[in-house]
Amino acid sequence: MIPSRYGASSTLSSIRRRKQRSSKQSTFYRPARWLLYLCLILGSAVTLLPFVWMLLASLKSASEILRIPPTLWPENPTLASYRTIFSDSGLGLWRFYFNSIFVAGCSTILVLFSSSLGGYLFAKHHFPGKDLLYGTFLISIMLPFQIIMIPRYLLLVNFQLVDSLWGLILPAAVSAVGIVLMRQYVDVIPNEILDAARIDGATEWTIYWRIVLPQLRSELATIGILFFMLGWNNYLWPLIVITTPERRTLPVLFTWYSNGHSNRLDLTMAVGVLVIIPMLLVYMVGQRWIIRGIAWTGSR
């Protein structure tokens, strides 16, 4: 896991180099180039197909979606399914949007804080057992979550945090990947700057807050948006922890909705569209950061 991350991050500088080079024509022969574009466009169509199929289904009416033989294109596109969902008082979709944003947002803020702090600590300070602790962080990266989920659940039971949103946030407050990454970026901050601040009487916490954090701005944005995405998409942990309906996050709500509450495909697909849309907006705005974050961390 580790080599790939280093490999990927070291190559990122070369992306910039390539960008500066003028947009050189590919040396493919003309027909081959057309074929290449054709394949890529066909591939894009196949990639987009499930999205389109979902969107079309959400626009069909309740009777049309059950028709046999099924229709490909909605005959009378209608927003009825969306209207039904938002007027369903037993559902209260906004509540679950809030839960998801709250959980993903809080854990992201905590991860950003702990990662940058850990990065500064490991990069610029020495203490006994440092390598051992760092090694433990490295090992914990490769462990699948399912190996530790049972004891983590039992811990929550002991802390009486089961079925609360904090039970989702706290175990995700520190990210080993984040610390390892941030250590690399703090490493390149020159010691002279830090020493200058120390001579001027700054405490270490001031240095962290005033010098280190501002230097890490773009890196923090990168992993921040990535961790927000991971938190938003997280399914298994909320599925285990949350039992009260009002405290569910969107992914858990969605499965409950599609499995039990409603057997209507049009409503299920409409909720699916509504779950996807916020992440889609984030992706449109922060595509560059998300991709860079994945290249750096390899987190899934």
Next chain:
Amino acid sequence: MSSLERTITPPRRWWKVFGKRGGRSYFVLTALLPLLSYMLLWEVLPIIWTLCLSFFDYSPSRSGGVILGFGGTNPYIGLEHFRRMMGNSLQAQLFRTSLINTLMFAFIAVPLNLLITIPLAVAIESVHERFKGFFRFIYFLPTVTTSVAVAAMWKYLYHPQQGLFNIILKGVGLQPVIWLGDPRATLGGVPVALWAVILASVWHDMGYNLIILIAALQAIPETFKEAARIDGASEWRVFWHITLPLLRPAIVSASTLTMMYFFHAFDIIQIMTDGGPSNQTQVLVLDIYQNAFRSGRMGWAGAEAFILFLIVLLVTLLQLRLARKEWHYDT
């Protein structure tokens, strides 16, 4: 630079450990405390705990002994769980089925993933600069999509009556297939339902490998390809003899990461099939989840988790061995 660092020595007396307020050891202590306690509480303790669980007949519904509920009504049974895994009980059979399914899933999905992503990454990288961003946007889209939504939309694609796949099959005059619910349907010896979840998982996951491979492609110096082209090599040979060998380290790490991921892929399988039909898509993590949180057999689930840990360890060691070979090139 180092003169200042050399003056910091580990404190000798434990009460001096906090040092002066604002000093470096004060900072180390205050910053280390939360990180260390998190690490011990949420990472190290759970791993040991899982290992301990596998030696006990543990159920959360029984109160058990004083320390973490071990002992008492949750008795120590030694290696009994692992012995029982070889046995003939329904649980053991389900465990073995899920282990085989997990391996099948990973060993089909990883090559499939690479067969799609390697050519795709090369293709995206060789189009005009203007369109690269567009294609990247499209091909990464599934990856940022919430996994539950991915599962739902694919479940709908596979729907026996309303699903697009069966509409197409009927359209070209073929027999419709019950993709997710027919235990007798197989393709190449592998259940159709397993193929179906593999396809959905690969579609969802390919963006990660694309990113890794594209980053690796961009790191290959253009001069190598240039030189080959001047020597008269065709584009195909440039790809086969220069690009692909230089991509090898990236391919090794991408495939390990993907394999690790597919060993513990949960969301899509749980939602699309929940292990069915007749346990043909029951994978190890699904079995762990069901045993621990639906049947309350946490001891057994802990033993299963330990087996998963061994598998992951094996793959990691293999990758380290593969990655140790020298792949350096100078520009």
